[in-house]
Amino acid sequence: MSKKLFIETLGCQMNARDTEHIIAELNQKNDYELTSSLEDADLIIINTCSVREKPVAKLFSELGNFNKKRKENAKIGVCGCTASHLGADIIKRAPYVDFVVGARNVSKISQAVEKKGTVQIDINHDETTYEFNEYRNSLYRASINISLGCDKQCTYCIVPATRGEEISIPPEIILKEIQRATQSGAREIFLLGQNVNNYGKYFSDQREKYTFTKLLQDISKIDDVKRIRFTSPHPLHMDDEFIEEFASNDKICKAIHVPLQSGSTKVLKDMKRGYTKEWFLNRCEKIRSKVPDVRISTDIIVGFPGESDEDFLDTLDVINKVKFDQIFNFKYSARPNTVAATMSNFVDDKIASQRLNQVIELHKKHQDELMDRFVSKVVNVYFDDLKPNGEISGYTDNYAQVFVQGSEELLGKFVDVKITQAYRTSLKGEIV
Ligand code: SAH
Ligand code: SF4
Ligand code: F3S
Numbered sequence: 001m002s003k004k005l006f007i008e009t010l011g012c013q014m015n016a017r018d019t020e021h022i023i024a025e026l027n028q029k030n031d032y033e034l035t036s037s038l039e040d041a042d043l044i045i046i047n048t049c050s051v052r053e054k055p056v057a058k059l060f061s062e063l064g065n066f067n068k069k070r071k072e073n074a075k076i077g078v079c080g081c082t083a084s085h086l087g088a089d090i091i092k093r094a095p096y097v098d099f100v101v102g103a104r105n106v107s108k109i110s111q112a113v114e115k116k117g118t119v120q121i122d123i124n125h126d127e128t129t130y131e132f133n134e135y136r137n138s139l140y141r142a143s144i145n146i147s148l149g150c151d152k153q154c155t156y157c158i159v160p161a162t163r164g165e166e167i168s169i170p171p172e173i174i175l176k177e178i179q180r181a182t183q184s185g186a187r188e189i190f191l192l193g194q195n196v197n198n199y200g201k202y203f204s205d206q207r208e209k210y211t212f213t214k215l216l217q218d219i220s221k222i223d224d225v226k227r228i229r230f231t232s233p234h235p236l237h238m239d240d241e242f243i244e245e246f247a248s249n250d251k252i253c254k255a256i257h258v259p260l261q262s263g264s265t266k267v268l269k270d271m272k273r274g275y276t277k278e279w280f281l282n283r284c285e286k287i288r289s290k291v292p293d294v295r296i297s298t299d300i301i302v303g304f305p306g307e308s309d310e311d312f313l314d315t316l317d318v319i320n321k322v323k324f325d326q327i328f329n330f331k332y333s334a335r336p337n338t339v340a341a342t343m344s345n346f347v348d349d350k351i352a353s354q355r356l357n358q359v360i361e362l363h364k365k366h367q368d369e370l371m372d373r374f375v376s377k378v379v380n381v382y383f384d385d386l387k388p389n390g391e392i393s394g395y396t397d398n399y400a401q402v403f404v405q406g407s408e409e410l411l412g413k414f415v416d417v418k419i420t421q422a423y424r425t426s427l428k429g430e431i432v
Contacts, residue, residue: 002031006041010058011049013231014103014163014192015080017143019047021106022079024135029110038069043113048082050158052333056082063094075113077101081162085336087121104148104164107132123149123164128204129173134180140188140384140412142181146174146215147193151202152234154261155272155339156304156332159194166195167202171215175222182224185412188382189219191230197237212237213245220251226414227382229253229399235260236274238283247290254291255325255399258284259299263318264311267304271340277314284322295370295398297326300359303352304332305343312355316362323366325400329359364424371422374400378432381417383410393426401426 005026009019022045026032035041044066049055059082066076075098078090084102091097099112102121107130112118128148136142150159151166178189193199199212219228228251233242235258246252258280262268265276287294300315319327331352334341381402383394392406394415402417403426404410410431417429 002033003042004035004040005032005043005045006035006038007045007047008062009047010055011047011051011081013143013190014145014194015047015049016137017145017192018080018103018106020135020137020143021132022047022109024133025107025109026113027135028133038066039071041070041074043075043077044070045077045079048078048080050081050085050162050335052330052335054333059090060093063097067094067096075099075116077109077112079103079106079109081159084121084123084162085158088119091117091119103162123162125164126167126204128167128169131173131177134177134184136181136186138384139185140382141190142178142186142188143190143192144174144177144181145169145193146191146196146199146212146230147202150194151198152195152274153272153339155270155343156301156335158335158338161337163194165202166198167204168199170203170205170207171210171218174215175218178219178222178225182222187224187412187414188227188229188384189225191215191219191228193230194232195234195237196230197233197242211241213242216245216249216252220249225251227251227253227397229255231257232259233257235280235283238287240286243283243286243290246287253399254293254397255295255297256287257297257299258287260315260318260322261299261301262304262307262311263315264307265314267307267311267314270306270343271301271304277318281318281321293398295325295400296322297328298322298324300327300329301332302329302355302359303347303349305340305347306345307332307347307355312358315355316358319359319362319366323370324363325367325370327359327363329356329363331356367424368422371400371424371427373422374419374427375422376419378416378418379429380414381429382414383412386411396427403428404431406431 077099079101083100099118105120108120147168149164149166197212200210379396381394391403419429421428
């Protein structure tokens with residue numbers, strides 16, 4: 001009889017992909033059926049995030065909840081970035097936790113389930129040539145890791161300490177994985193890494209120069225790949241060759257994440273981001289001039305230590321100039337063992353909250369303007385989700401979400417849709 005697995009994922013797309021790998025690994029040994037009911041689960045896993053204080057607090061509140069509701073003998077495991085970061089301390093704080101497996105140790109999950117008290121958190125562990133079995137949440141879209149870890153040391157960020165040094169997965173393994181995903185129906189490939197456009201700098205073996213641009217070219221040669229997306233590229237590594245490929249390769253979705261963090265060159269320097277306000281604006285202008293329909297998303301941190309009113313005005317200025325289609329905005333959260341956490345000039349929480357609200361309000365205006373431009377246009381949509389109310393949804397080539405009335409037959413198809421209505425974060429349309 002199959003066992004039941006409850007798995008909760010916090011954090012980013014990389015964690016979501018790790019969850020798929022965890023499920024694939026577990027299924028090699030035992031038959032696991034996913035359940036959304038804690039009470040029924042034989043194995044309960046939480047795949048954690050450390051990037052801000054909030055998800056770490058959530059881990060401990062969730063663990064208490066798991067322990068209360070689990071059935072007798074159900075095991076509890078903690079995976080992901082907070083596992084890497086806190087390791088055995090998690091078991092000290094919550095002794096009912098059976099095992100801890102870090103973000104760089106996913107291949108060890110089956111062993112860990114077998115042995116109570118296992119803590120596998122080596123951030124130097126090399127999984128770049130380990131071939132995980134296939135499992136994915138979506139039939140239509142496949143997330144594929146292209147690198148592990150991060151070679152930057154942004155002063156606010158805990159990720160290099162939880163995911164280790166950057167290392168690239170060999171292209172032949174990536175291409176094989178993509179072939180396999182297309183054979184089981186995926187037409188959209190989502191490439192993942194902390195700095196995807198730094199790809200190829202760090203292979204674990206000696207090989208000829210190979211870049212992210214080349215990887216994009218090689219992936220687009222696979223016939224059944226119809227769309228390619230990636231996250232996150234780093235603004236510093238957005239060279240002209242990369243922008244040229246982004247613009248001219250028809251298979252690459254015309255949506256790009258360009259993480260700003262701050263518009264102030266002084267704050268960017270304190271963050272150790274490696275680029276200036278002018279470089280960031282220049283890259284976005286270049287992308288927009290080559291791809292007029294591009295949708296640009298970004299990440300912004302407000303209230304970084306030492307951020308003055310003037311610095312914050314620079315952030316608003318960049319938002320006004322670029323007009324982002326989507327902003328993921330965060331209040332700075334001090335993380336243990338990072339350089340920024342030792343800075344003395346913290347911004348008052350009230351001021352940080354006000355700045356956050358200003359970003360949100362300004363962005364709403366831009367979103368409305370940008371989404372309105374879709375009305376009456378015909379766009380090509382790849383449908384991937386059926387809603388209980390009879391609507392079906394998918395994404396345009398520049399990654400705006402579109403809802404239409406339709407049936408299951410549309411799933412997995414690319415269909416032209418005329419947009420009839422625009423909302424702030426999605427569109428409504430009719431099949432043409
Ligand atoms: N490698 C990616 C970022 C991964 S973390 C990149 O460089 O774009 C995702 C986002 O979380 C970051 O872009 C940043 O905006 C935010 N973030 C990271 N550390 C943070 C902190 N200490 N406080 C608030 N936000 C943070
Ligand atoms: Fe963190 Fe910077 Fe690396 Fe992104 S590039 S994961 S923000 S250290
Ligand atoms: Fe992702 Fe959170 Fe780790 S954002 S890299 S899961 S700290």
